[in-house]
Amino acid sequence: MTIEITNLHKKFGKNQVLKGVDLTIDKGSIYAILGPNGSGKTTLIKSILGMVIPNKGAISVLDTPIKKNWRYRKKIDYLPQIANFPPNIKVNELIHMIKDLRNSPSAEYQLITLFGLEPFLNKKLSTLSGGTKQKVNIVLTFMFDSPLIILDEPTTGLDPKALISLKELIQKEKTNGKTILITSHIMQFVEEVADEIVYLLEGEIYFKGSIEQLLNRTEQTDFEHAIAAITTTGSHA
Amino acid sequence: MLKILKYSFYDLIRSRWSYVYFLFYLALGFVLLFLNNDVSKAVITLMNVIIVLIPLIGTIFGVMYYYNSREFTELLLAQPIRRSSIFMGQYFGVAGSLSLSLILGLGIPFLLYGLLKSNAIFDFSLLLVTGAFLTFIFVGLSFVIAISNENKIKGFGYAVLLWLFLAVVYDGLFLMSLILFEEYPLDTFSLVATALNPIDLSRILILLKLDISALLGYTGAIFKKFFGTDLGFLVSIAILLVWTVLPILGLRHKAKKKDF
Numbered sequence: 001m002t003i004e005i006t007n008l009h010k011k012f013g014k015n016q017v018l019k020g021v022d023l024t025i026d027k028g029s030i031y032a033i034l035g036p037n038g039s040g041k042t043t044l045i046k047s048i049l050g051m052v053i054p055n056k057g058a059i060s061v062l063d064t065p066i067k068k069n070w071r072y073r074k075k076i077d078y079l080p081q082i083a084n085f086p087p088n089i090k091v092n093e094l095i096h097m098i099k100d101l102r103n104s105p106s107a108e109y110q111l112i113t114l115f116g117l118e119p120f121l122n123k124k125l126s127t128l129s130g131g132t133k134q135k136v137n138i139v140l141t142f143m144f145d146s147p148l149i150i151l152d153e154p155t156t157g158l159d160p161k162a163l164i165s166l167k168e169l170i171q172k173e174k175t176n177g178k179t180i181l182i183t184s185h186i187m188q189f190v191e192e193v194a195d196e197i198v199y200l201l202e203g204e205i206y207f208k209g210s211i212e213q214l215l216n217r218t219e220q221t222d223f224e225h226a227i228a229a230i231t232t233t234g235s236h237a
Numbered sequence: 238m239l240k241i242l243k244y245s246f247y248d249l250i251r252s253r254w255s256y257v258y259f260l261f262y263l264a265l266g267f268v269l270l271f272l273n274n275d276v277s278k279a280v281i282t283l284m285n286v287i288i289v290l291i292p293l294i295g296t297i298f299g300v301m302y303y304y305n306s307r308e309f310t311e312l313l314l315a316q317p318i319r320r321s322s323i324f325m326g327q328y329f330g331v332a333g334s335l336s337l338s339l340i341l342g343l344g345i346p347f348l349l350y351g352l353l354k355s356n357a358i359f360d361f362s363l364l365l366v367t368g369a370f371l372t373f374i375f376v377g378l379s380f381v382i383a384i385s386n387e388n389k390i391k392g393f394g395y396a397v398l399l400w401l402f403l404a405v406v407y408d409g410l411f412l413m414s415l416i417l418f419e420e421y422p423l424d425t426f427s428l429v430a431t432a433l434n435p436i437d438l439s440r441i442l443i444l445l446k447l448d449i450s451a452l453l454g455y456t457g458a459i460f461k462k463f464f465g466t467d468l469g470f471l472v473s474i475a476i477l478l479v480w481t482v483l484p485i486l487g488l489r490h491k492a493k494k495k496d497f
Binding site for chain 2 (some may be wrong): 049062071072084085086
C-alpha cells in the first residue's frame with residue numbers, strides 16, 4: 001500500500017472539513033480525487049504532505065507513519081494548485097534551488113524542452129503568464145524520480161499541446177510503476193487518465209471504485225453525467 | 238536549515254533595502270564622527286538613535302519578510318525539509334543580514350577614524366553587541382506575530398504596536414508609576430522594570446559603561462551598583478539572551494502546529 005489513511009478528521013475553526021476519511025491507495029495506479037468545491041480535496045492532499053496537521057486520525061505513506069516525520073516527503077513529488085512562486089527569482093534559479101534542497105538526481109532538461117521553456121529560463125517568475133508558470137510547476141514536480149506523485153489541478157491554464165504532453169508524462173510515470181493522485185475539475189481529463197475514482201463529499205468518501213463501477217451504480221452512460229448524478233442516486237459506497 | 242539560511246540570506250543581501258539600511262548606518266557613522274570629533278560622544282549619540290531605530294527596523298523587516306515569502310514557504314513545506322528548519326533558516330537569514338548591515342555600516346567609519354587606537358573600543362563593541370541582540374529579539378518577535386496572524390494588516394498592526402509599546406509607552410508607564418508611588422522605596426521595582434524591557438535594558442547597559450551615570454543622580458547610583466558590576470553585566474546579557482531565545486521557542490512552537 002502506498003498510502004493508508006484511517007479516520008482522518010480536520011477542522012478549521014468551526015468548519016469541519018474532513019469527517020473521518022478512510023482511504024487506501026495502492027501502488028501503480030492513477031487515482032482521481034473528485035468532489036465539489038470545498039469538499040476537502042486539497043485539505044486531504046495537504047494532510048498527506050504534512051502541510052495540514054489533522055485533528056484526529058493517522059496517515060502512513062509507504063508504510064511509514066507521517067506524524068512528526070519529514071523524510072518521507074522525499075518520496076513524494078507534489079504539484080501545488082496555484083503556482084505561487086517567489087516573484088524575484090529566475091526560472092533556472094528556482095530549478096537549481098529546489099534541486100539543491102532535495103538533493104536528488106533530476107531530469108529537468110528533457111522536461112524543459114518538452115514544454116518549450118528554454119526562452120523563459122532567464123526570466124523572473126513574476127513576469128511569466130499563468131500557463132507558463134504552470135509549466136514551470138510541472139517541470140519542478142516531474143523532474144525527480146519519486147514513487148508517489150500528487151497533482152492538484154494540473155491542467156490549470158495549459159494550452160492543448162502542453163495538455164497532451166502532460167497526459168503522456170502521466171502515462172509514462174504510470175508504466176514506471178508510480179502511484180499518482182490527481183484532483184481535477186476537468187472530467188474529460190479525469191476519464192482519460194484515471195484508473196480509480198475517489199469521490200469526496202462534505203468531508204467523507206462517498207464513492208471509491210473504477211469508472212465502470214461508477215457508471216453501473218449511477219446507471220449513466222457518460223462519465224461527466226455520472227459524476228453529476230452520483231449524489232442524487234444516493235447509493236452510498 | 239543551513240540551505241534555507243543561505244537562500245534567505247542571499248535573497249536579502251541582494252535586496253535594495255539591505256543596502257539602504259547599510260548605507261544609512263554608514264552615513265550616520267561618518268556624520269557623527271565629523272560633527273563630534275570624539276569617538277565617545279559619537280557612541281552616545283549613536284546609542285540614542287539605534288536603541289529606537291533597530292527595534293523598529295527589525296520589527297518591520299521581519300513582518301514584511303515573513304509575509305512576502307509566504308509562497309516560497311509553502312513551496313518549501315512540500316519538500317523533504319523539517320518544518321522548524323524552514324522557519325529557523327528564514328529567521329536567522331533576516332536577523333543575520335540586518336545585523337551585518339549594522340555592524341559593517343557602523344564599523345567601517347569607526348575603523349577608518351581610528352577606533353582601534355582609542356579607548357572607546359569596548360563601549361563601541363558593546364553598542365554593536367546590544368544592537369545585534371535587539372535585532373535578533375525584534376525580528377523574532379515580529380516573526381511570531383506574523384506566523385500567528387494570517388491577515389497581513391493585522392500582523393503589521395500588532396508588530397508596530399509592540400514596538401511602540403516597548404520603545405515609548407513602557408517608559409511613560411514606568412515614569413508615571415515612579416511619580417505615583419514616590420513615597421515608597423522603588424529601587425528594586427525600577428531595576429526589575431528596566432530589566433524586563435530589552436530596549437531599556439540595552440540603554441542602561443550602554444549608559445553605565447560610558448561612565449556618565451553620575452548625570453543620573455541617586456537612581457543612577459543604584460543602577461550603577463547593580464548594572465555597573467560584572468555580575469550586573471552578566472545578568473543583563475543573560476536577560477537579553479532570554480529575550481532572544483523566547484521568541485525563537487515561540488516561533489518553533491507555532492510553526493509545528495500551523496496549517497498551510
